[in-house]
Amino acid sequence: MPRTTLALTSFVSGEFSAKMDGRTDFEKYSSGVKTMENFLVHPQGAATRRIGTQFISEVKTSSAKTRLIPFEFSTTQTYVLEFGNTYIRFYKDKGQIVTGGSTPYEISSPYLTAELFDIKFAQSADVMYITHPNHEVMKLSRTGHTAWTLTEIDFTDGPYLAQNTSATTMSPSGTSGSVTITASTSTFAATDVGRLITFSSGRAKITGYTSATQVAATTQVNFSGTGAVTTWKLGAFSNTTGHPSCVSFFEQRLVFAGTLSEPQTLYFSKAGDYENMTTGTNADDAMVYTIASNQVNAIRYMKAVRTLVIGTTGGEFTVSADGTNASVTPTNVTIKKQSSFGAANVDAIPAGNAILFLQKAKRKIRELAYNFDSDGYVAPDLTILNDTVTKTGINEMSYQQEPDSIIWCVRDDGQLAGLTYQRSENVTAWHRHIFGGVFGSGNAVCESVASISGTLTEDEVWVIVKRTINGATKRYVEVFSDFDFDETTSTDFKFLDSHLSYSGGSTSTLSGLAHLEGQTVSILADGATHATKVVSSGAISLDRACTKACVGLSYDSVLQTMRIEGGAAEGTSQGKTKRISKVVLRLFETVGVKVGPSLTTLETIPFRTTSSLLSSPVDTLLAGDKEIEFRDDYNSDGFIFVKQDQPLPCSVLAIYPTLVTSDG
Secondary structure, three states: OOEEEOOEOOOOOEEOOHHHOOOOOOOOHHHEEEEEEOEEEOOOOOEEEOOOEEEEEEOOOOOOOOEEEEEEOOOOOEEEEEEEOOEEEEEEOOEEOEEOOOEEOEEEOOOOHHHHHHOEEEEEOOEEEEEEOOEEEEEEEEEEOOEEEEEEOOOOOOOEOOOOOOOOOEEEOOOOOEEEEEEOOOOOOHHHOOOEEEEOOEEEEEEEEEEOOEEEEEEEEOOOOOOOEOOOEEEOOEOOOEOOOEEEEEOOEEEEEOOOOOOOEEEEOEOOEOOOOOEOOOOOOEEEEEOOOOOOOOEEEEEEOOOEEEEEOOOEEEEEEOOEOOOOOOOOEEEEEEEOOOEOOOOOEEEOOEEEEEEOOOOOEEEEEEEOOOOEEEOOEOOOOOOOOOOOOEEEEEEEOOOOOEEEEEEOOOOEEEEEEEHHHOEEEEEEEOOOOOOEOOEOEEEEEEEEOOOOOOOEEEEEEEEEEOOEEEEEEEEEOOOOOOOOOOOOOOOOEEEEEEEEEEEEEEOOOHHHOOOEEEEEEOOEEEEEEEOEOOEEEEEEEEEEEEEEEOOOEEEEEOOOOOOOOOOOOOOOOEEEEEEEEEEEEEOOEEEEEEOOEEEEEOOOOOOOOOOOOOOOOEEEEEEEEOOOOOEOOOOOEEEEOOOOOOEEEEEEEEEEEOOO
């Protein structure tokens, strides 16, 4: 039986699905893993235990689902917004914005709980435009940390539906001010209140409904007369037709799309005048275009890259100026279909030179990018190596650009899936994250995620986690702590979820933990692990005094390799009896790790000397090799499990197993 040492030097392909178990011929097989849970993948190839989440606050109403939306005025003025049932709250610098010392700052909004995850938005400086098909287009403006306003947009003019072509006439009772508009046939609906109407070189806004043939209105531009005319147009945005469902900026224009009555129509503002929808033939005039296709497929997202990319339920389109690099105008707009996959009603993400969008069944993420060889856009499936990571469906996506370029995806079952994505290095690696606490049954369920610019080296990732605390449903706003790879001691590490930290005078009592009432919490005290405690009356008593502590919910980080391939004297080692006798782990800034052939047979790798006090932190984080005898029997699999269950860091750079393989 030949004896050999193999080298698993990278995990850059991330977690594979079971369908990849037999693909030992695949070039990425050796860099993939069977399980990657609460580890994330760096583009360089290392697998690192994810950092824990810091508790910020409970949402306003824990009984109702809420959503987080990012707001970035600049790289230093960034906010996270809590959208709940008819309200918005605000967060900044890993804290909640309050007034009067303790009252959360809040403004009202029209959006109901059931509508929150259908909201789309686009931001320019301190103004965010928000769309939902049930509501007027809204504008959220910021003038200070506690000075936010949410108002309906009062468009300068338009947009309108196509001009009337029937014999129905319109006539106003006057030419200015408050007027009554009478139609010759049944035309109006009660839901037309607030809708624009234009004819006779004038326009008005409908203010009241009398009957299907008569409404009250207020003129915005005086009518030229009171005679009956057939050349009239009704506003395209209304409670009758529905309002836009998507919004984006493109070439100095604000673009809306996807009303209920015109789901394939795009409305471009005037260039440089975002709230003016006056159409015409001049280069800067507003435009209205409808995508021509064989089926009526609603527009789900719009994103600007080298062109304006449009995702519909039936395919992907691009908008450009006759295929050139010129700016679009009313006379040169070209809309071309690029693929036919179709998109779900989840906003897409620009990442690098590509658009990542969720396919209509909500189980595949595709990468839409321009391909010079085909002179068009292609959309490969980014879940091809792990089709189970999104099996339950994806409800929301967010992009953390720094430090590792990760797409975060909220799964329908409450897990948070991560995709380390760096196309220039051919890195697409999936990993899954389950928050501390009891997963499932309503506890430790991630419901929303948002990323904003944070420090110069790391973006902030915020989440809403639904938990069952002391028998009650709670929804908490939490944020991932920063991970500083320059740390040399473990006194400040925060590898616990929903945690709070203490730093001050020596104490054996830690309070302020009401959000974890009744929970069994893990503790890092002065850099050393401490026995678990149960929170009672918002506090815990320690077995030893400390000056620094992190208290929160523990989670396990687990890495499981694929079946070992290699070491056979004749052909493949798959299906042959083998035994791993020794494993060398190459680690980086690690304290505490377990290794074994299964989760029930793990060996703890020692990091302390016999003279080290358990109440003191490990002096130096390991950056090097650790060798361990592998207590495994002969079998045909050859799995290696790496686990970290202490509130301490663990980064695996490589695994070097020594094994013997029987060719008999």
